[in-house]
Amino acid sequence: MSDAYIALADGRVLKARARAPGRTRGELVFTTAYTGYEESLTDPSYAEQILTFSYPLIGNYGVRTERFESESVRPNAAVAREMTDDVADWLAAEGVPAVDHVDTREIVTTVREEGAMACGIAAGPDATAEDAVEAMEACKPMSDHVDIGAQVSVAEPTVHEGGGDADVALLDCGAKGSIISSLTDRGADVHVLPYDATPEDVAAVGPDVLFVSNGPGDPENFVAAQAVVDEFAGDLPMAGICLGQQVITSALGGSTEKMTFGHRGVNQPVKDLRTDKVVMTTQNHGYTVDDTGPLEVTQVNVNDDTVEGLDSEDLDVITRQYHPEANPGPHDSLGFFDEVLDLATSSRRVAAD
Numbered sequence: 001m002s003d004a005y006i007a008l009a010d011g012r013v014l015k016a017r018a019r020a021p022g023r024t025r026g027e028l029v030f031t032t033a034y035t036g037y038e039e040s041l042t043d044p045s046y047a048e049q050i051l052t053f054s055y056p057l058i059g060n061y062g063v064r065t066e067r068f069e070s071e072s073v074r075p076n077a078a079v080a081r082e083m084t085d086d087v088a089d090w091l092a093a094e095g096v097p098a099v100d101h102v103d104t105r106e107i108v109t110t111v112r113e114e115g116a117m118a119c120g121i122a123a124g125p126d127a128t129a130e131d132a133v134e135a136m137e138a139c140k141p142m143s144d145h146v147d148i149g150a151q152v153s154v155a156e157p158t159v160h161e162g163g164g165d166a167d168v169a170l171l172d173c174g175a176k177g178s179i180i181s182s183l184t185d186r187g188a189d190v191h192v193l194p195y196d197a198t199p200e201d202v203a204a205v206g207p208d209v210l211f212v213s214n215g216p217g218d219p220e221n222f223v224a225a226q227a228v229v230d231e232f233a234g235d236l237p238m239a240g241i242c243l244g245q246q247v248i249t250s251a252l253g254g255s256t257e258k259m260t261f262g263h264r265g266v267n268q269p270v271k272d273l274r275t276d277k278v279v280m281t282t283q284n285h286g287y288t289v290d291d292t293g294p295l296e297v298t299q300v301n302v303n304d305d306t307v308e309g310l311d312s313e314d315l316d317v318i319t320r321q322y323h324p325e326a327n328p329g330p331h332d333s334l335g336f337f338d339e340v341l342d343l344a345t346s347s348r349r350v351a352a353d
């Protein structure tokens with residue numbers, strides 16, 4: 001098999017083995033998840049990133065489309081210590097460069113110490129270190145991808161029927177399939193709207209609740225979604241996951257900031273401040289809420305105290321920074337979706353007059 005090179009913004013160039021050929025660039029991040037590689041590789045929130053798996057063997061239970069979170073591979077490239085042929089062949093067929101036989105511990109400790117950084121990859125028969133450096137130098141900061149929603153959102157509205165118990169308007173900023181199925185499984189009809197839907201588009205659906213999905217990039221760039229939240233705040237119950245929490249908070253007058261290297265993994269401990277209970281959660285984010293505006297912090301990350309859950313009884317808002325829907329799990333926090341649908345039908349809802 002041929003060589004590959006990984007160029008990091010700090011000047012390092014690592015030699016690796018090419019598993020799927022190509023040249024690309026992206027923000028270098030890592031996940032500590034030891035399972036769920038199919039879900040991670042199809043999670044739209046990974047757009048414009050290069051995903052390093054810290055778990056040393058990726059692909060040991062094959063590749064099945066039933067486990068995909070969207071229809072295509074979303075990171076710009078994948079890096080593993082050892083990758084099976086199943087995964088390598090899948091990524092090659094999708095045209096997504098992949099490399100292995102590299103010291104992923106060095107990559108992870110570098111990102112932990114220096115932060116998520118620009119990265120270039122060159123993999124395949126003619127790849128050179130210079131190609132990787134050139135690719136890295138073409139990498140834009142994440143916040144410069146101002147229209148990243150266009151890469152991951154539906155182009156046209158679509159409906160997923162779940163029984164008609166509630167109508168959810170889902171702003172698709174890069175929604176994972178599991179968010180939609182978690183709502184339809186509970187009896188809701190989910191009206192998926194493009195990331196740049198207008199307040200009129202949302203009103204046309206006649207929703208009981210507005211749901212802002214997860215998604216890639218800087219939440220401050222999702223200006224249309226923020227305008228929708230602003231328009232309906234106080235009139236329509238709202239919920240959000242990950243980017244959804246960030247977009248809702250910013251729209252309501254709070255703010256977000258970029259983290260050094262973010263949270264990506266499946267065992268992030270989150271404490272509910274109302275019950276003092278801790279649950280294990282799946283996470284994938286590089287930004288966090290720093291000013292919560294009118295929202296009350298209900299949950300925090302046990303490792304670093306960052307905001308994990310927000311709520312407003314006055315505005316009928318409930319959000320999570322982590323992924324209650326995540327597959328293959330853990331599923332400790334799936335009850336979030338029951339809370340969202342309770343909000344849609346609850347008597348404490350503020351009626352629009």
Ligand SMILES: NC(=O)CC[C@H](N)C(=O)O
Nearest residue numbers: 214215217242243286287
């Ligand atoms: N999973 C997500 O929705 C990620 C949200 C946002 N892009 C971040 O990195 O923080």
